[in-house]
Amino acid sequence: MGEVDVYLSMGSNLGNREENLEWAVQLLRENSNIKDIKMSNFYETEPVGGVKQDDFLNIAVYFRTTLSAEDLLDYLHKIEAKLHRVRKIHWGPRTIDLDILYYGGKTINNTVLQVPHPEMKNRKFVLIPLYEIAKGDFKYEVGDLLKATMDQNNVQIYGGKTDE
Numbered sequence: 001m002g003e004v005d006v007y008l009s010m011g012s013n014l015g016n017r018e019e020n021l022e023w024a025v026q027l028l029r030e031n032s033n034i035k036d037i038k039m040s041n042f043y044e045t046e047p048v049g050g051v052k053q054d055d056f057l058n059i060a061v062y063f064r065t066t067l068s069a070e071d072l073l074d075y076l077h078k079i080e081a082k083l084h085r086v087r088k089i090h091w092g093p094r095t096i097d098l099d100i101l102y103y104g105g106k107t108i109n110n111t112v113l114q115v116p117h118p119e120m121k122n123r124k125f126v127l128i129p130l131y132e133i134a135k136g137d138f139k140y141e142v143g144d145l146l147k148a149t150m151d152q153n154n155v156q157i158y159g160g161k162t163d164e
């Protein structure tokens, strides 16, 4: 397969959150099958989903890759394992969480992978950083939704919070 565009979402709410996210992006850079990496600003976001835990930093990341979706998922799991192992965390808060939002224009629905990520439309902490790096050339169907999300929110970068 040729090269495809990929968008990821990353989140961290344990330890040095900036360092965790930057380390994960650095490990992407070290993969020779991944290039043209673009990273959003950091967004500080309140935890979504009921579990009481510390605020997250979330980012979106763009790159091009020749890896298959399955091989990319394997590589992301390796990155997660590396960061988790070092931090020895309990269950719950995450040193790092990596989700594939888009893999080319493909729809993938198997036991290990659902792309586009089914929950992304409900998550401002995903949509707002994604909009930042994807605006202008965003070609997927969620584009209008992203625009609407941005228009409804006075979004602040670097320590600012989305209102979710």
Ligand SMILES: Nc1ncnc2c1ncn2[C@@H]1O[C@H](COP(=O)(O)OP(=O)(O)OP(=O)(O)O)[C@@H](O)[C@H]1O
Pocket: 097, 098, 099, 100, 101, 111, 112, 113, 114, 115, 116, 117, 119
């Ligand atoms: N688009 C995707 N990106 C990353 N992982 C995915 C995707 N779709 C399915 N998965 C599966 O989800 C598993 C990750 O589960 P995990 O426990 O991290 O979920 P979560 O982070 O709690 O929930 P969510 O994926 O909704 O953020 C992976 O092992 C992978 O097989």
Ligand SMILES: Nc1nc2c(c(=O)[nH]1)N=C(CO)CN2
Pocket: 010, 011, 012, 045, 046, 047, 048, 049, 056, 058, 097, 125
């Ligand atoms: N704000 C925010 N909330 C979350 C996040 C996250 O990355 N950011 N990740 C979760 C588990 O995947 C659960 N809740």
